[in-house]
Amino acid sequence: MISIHQAISAIKTTCKPLMKEAVLKVEKSSGFILSQDIHSPINMPPFRQSAMDGYALNVHEKLEYYLQGEMKAGDNHKLYLKEGEAVRIFTGAPVPDSANAVVMQEKVKVSGNKIVIESNIPSEHNIRPLGEQVKKGEIALKQGTKLTPAAIGYLTSLGITDVLVYKQPSIAIVTTGNELIKAGKPLPFGKIYESNSVMLQSALGNLDFYDVTLHTIDDNFENTTSKLQSVINLNDLVIITGGISVGDYDFVGKSLEELKTEVIFYKVKQKPGKPLFFGKKDDTIIFALPGNPAATLSCFYCYVYIALQKMMNRNALELPKIFAKSQSNFKKSGDRPQFLKAIYKDNEVQILEGQNSSMLQTFALSNALVFLPETVSNISVNDMVEVILLPS
Numbered sequence: 314m315i316s317i318h319q320a321i322s323a324i325k326t327t328c329k330p331l332m333k334e335a336v337l338k339v340e341k342s343s344g345f346i347l348s349q350d351i352h353s354p355i356n357m358p359p360f361r362q363s364a365m366d367g368y369a370l371n372v373h374e375k376l377e378y379y380l381q382g383e384m385k386a387g388d389n390h391k392l393y394l395k396e397g398e399a400v401r402i403f404t405g406a407p408v409p410d411s412a413n414a415v416v417m418q419e420k421v422k423v424s425g426n427k428i429v430i431e432s433n434i435p436s437e438h439n440i441r442p443l444g445e446q447v448k449k450g451e452i453a454l455k456q457g458t459k460l461t462p463a464a465i466g467y468l469t470s471l472g473i474t475d476v477l478v479y480k481q482p483s484i485a486i487v488t489t490g491n492e493l494i495k496a497g498k499p500l501p502f503g504k505i506y507e508s509n510s511v512m513l514q515s516a517l518g519n520l521d522f523y524d525v526t527l528h529t530i531d532d533n534f535e536n537t538t539s540k541l542q543s544v545i546n547l548n549d550l551v552i553i554t555g556g557i558s559v560g561d562y563d564f565v566g567k568s569l570e571e572l573k574t575e576v577i578f579y580k581v582k583q584k585p586g587k588p589l590f591f592g593k594k595d596d597t598i599i600f601a602l603p604g605n606p607a608a609t610l611s612c613f614y615c616y617v618y619i620a621l622q623k624m625m626n627r628n629a630l631e632l633p634k635i636f637a638k639s640q641s642n643f644k645k646s647g648d649r650p651q652f653l654k655a656i657y658k659d660n661e662v663q664i665l666e667g668q669n670s671s672m673l674q675t676f677a678l679s680n681a682l683v684f685l686p687e688t689v690s691n692i693s694v695n696d697m698v699e700v701i702l703l704p705s
């Protein structure tokens with residue numbers, strides 16, 4: 314049995330950035346990371362653009378101007394203004410080359426084809442210069458940029474339809490157990506509703522990982538071995554839940570051994586999640602998470618999360634940790650370091666009742682895990698404790 318620290322180091326050393334690229338439609342690229350710089354194919358804005366509804370002027374010393382027609386957004390006719398002439402213009406319309414300022418209509422008195430402005434206005438006032446945001450050929454977004462809604466909007470405004478991104482890992486979630494029934498069906502005696510797969514899929518979606526397939530296996534050695542072989546062949550990351558302990562019907566360890574999986578570690582001194590398995594076969598990373606649902610999720614955040622960040626070549630590999638004042642007393646039984654379901658708010662943290670690894674009810678209320686090291690056996694109110702903040 315290894316320590317939490319050793320387990321985390323082993324994951325960090327074993328997992329490598331995937332660095333595989335994929336071309337995606339911009340509108341499907343949310344959350345992905347650009348694998349190359351993107352150069353702008355156009356100037357943005359593509360022409361000198363009016364920022365206001367008003368009048369474009371060929372400026373002279375006087376405050377009076379004579380009107381020469383109209384330019385609205387989308388118009389593309391050419392207009393030539395002599396000094397002292399103005400054109401009615403609207404926001405987003407091209408400003409004629411011969412105009413050198415736009416005055417907003419609130420600052421103008423109109424009588425017939427003559428306008429009078431309140432005071433002289435500076436050159437290029439209210440005109441968005443050609444290429445103000447980005448010039449044709451310049452880097453629009455750099456490699457490594459995460460594609461947020463704003464980034465997707467920006468690229469689309471440049472006319473870009475496809476982007477090269479780092480491919481996300483293809484992930485298989487495999488649940489094991491004869492007792493598992495899909496929610497929505499009647500529940501016979503002795504069975505339980507299968508929840509780990511949807512829980513992990515949702516945790517992955519929260520972190521923007523969507524290339525996920527779900528698989529189920531009954532407690533049978535041959536079925537376990539053949540299913541694991543096929544998901545390992547087809548995926549970058551395999552997350553198995555259950556069947557990794559020492560019971561007669563826990564076949565995951567035996568099947569992984571049969572498949573000659575490299576065992577990097579098995580069993581971590583921690584609660585929950587002691588029988589955690591981490592291994593590798595060819596380039597596929599394999600986690601077998603203990604099946605108790607709260608142990609599954611706790612191990613996902615403390616270990617699988619790190620593998621995912623490393624595969625995506627991100628800098629921050631672990632979830633954020635802070636110290637906060639405990640609002641609760643807690644007594645640890647045994648000597649394993651413990652991850653405790655908790656609610657963090659305003660520098661204080663409440664450790665919840667119901668820490669059993671089978672209990673998701675308390676996890677559903679939690680936004681944090683309090684980490685209790687091996688050397689600490691009691692927490693008292695007002696003690697400072699280490700808190701791992703969970704993704705919201």
Ligand SMILES: Nc1nc2c(c(=O)[nH]1)N[C@H]1C(S)=C(S)[C@@H](COP(=O)(O)OP(=O)(O)OC[C@H]3O[C@@H](n4cnc5c(N)ncnc54)[C@H](O)[C@@H]3O)O[C@H]1N2
Nearest residue numbers: 488507508509510555556557558563587603604605606608
């Ligand atoms: N003799 C020992 N027994 C156990 C030990 C041990 O050290 N010696 N460790 C215990 C610990 S700690 C854990 S955690 C569990 C882990 O066991 P498995 O990973 O083999 O998980 P299962 O036995 O398959 O399931 C445990 C529990 O979780 C429920 N489960 C499983 N999968 C799902 C799912 N997809 N959705 C919802 N619930 C699930 C399952 O029904 C069991 O109740 O081993 C202890 N035993």
Ligand code: MOO
Nearest residue numbers: 585586587608670
């Ligand atoms: O590790 Mo188990 O999750 O303590 O029940």
